[in-house]
Amino acid sequence: MPKPAAKSxxxxxxxxxxxxxxxxxxxxKKESLLIKLNQWEDTSSPSGLKEMGDIADIASELNSEALTSVLTENEIETLxxxxxxxxxxxxxxxGICEGTKxxxxxxxxxxxxxxxxxVEFAEQMAKSRNRAGGYRVDTLSAYPTTGMDVDSLD
Known part of the structure; x- marks a missing residue:
């Protein structure tokens, strides 16, 4: 018996x-994120580190770049x-939940x-992933992570 088409x-x-x-x-929002990501790419070059004098300045700059990188990953996921x-x-x-329809x-x-x-389905997913341990629950990504270490995918 044919399955009824999903309602629009x-x-x-x-x-x-x-x-x-x-x-x-x-x-x-998409255009704004694309502009922001392009600006970040233009300014994220570590070439300026050579011009810095002391190790504390370099460490501070690298810390700042690491934070920016994390923020950029979140922005890419949002995009x-x-x-x-x-x-x-x-x-x-x-407007139709992918989990419950x-x-x-x-x-x-x-x-x-x-x-x-x-909200209910997102909470169920987060609880399931938390119970499984070791999985990222911050994005509820479209990409399944069951059985793999998502941090090693970078």
Whole structure:
């Protein structure tokens, strides 16, 4: 027996006007992140370290670059999530939880427009990963991490 097609965002009750507002917001956020990441790439060269006088200055600069690198990784992940949300808008599945197939509340979509999960499902995922140990739960990435050390993927 054929499986019924998934309901689109509009069929699930996500307002078309809201979807258009979210699309604009996501596009703006995407552009902003791309500009920020490009600026970071332009200024992140360690070539300036040679010109620094003492080891404390070099250590401070390297610490700053490490922090920037972590922030940049988070921004790259956010950019990926934004691109996924834009794809979902295009294919009519925006606002539908990937885990439960239920409607994500508008309040959550307004707070985190690129979210792919209801709060309840995201919490379940975090608990499962915490129980499994050693897995990153900060991004709830689209990429499965079960059975692998995600820190070694860099």
């Amino acid at each position: 965002s509009a069929e699930k009750g996500v307002d078309k006007k809201f979807i258009e507002e979210v699309r604009e917001l996501l596009q703006e 990926r999530e934004i691109e996924l949300a834009l794809e979902k808008i295009e294919n009519g599945t925006y 239920k409607k994500i509340p508008i309040a959550r979509l307004k707070a985190i427009p690129w979210t792919r999960f209801t």
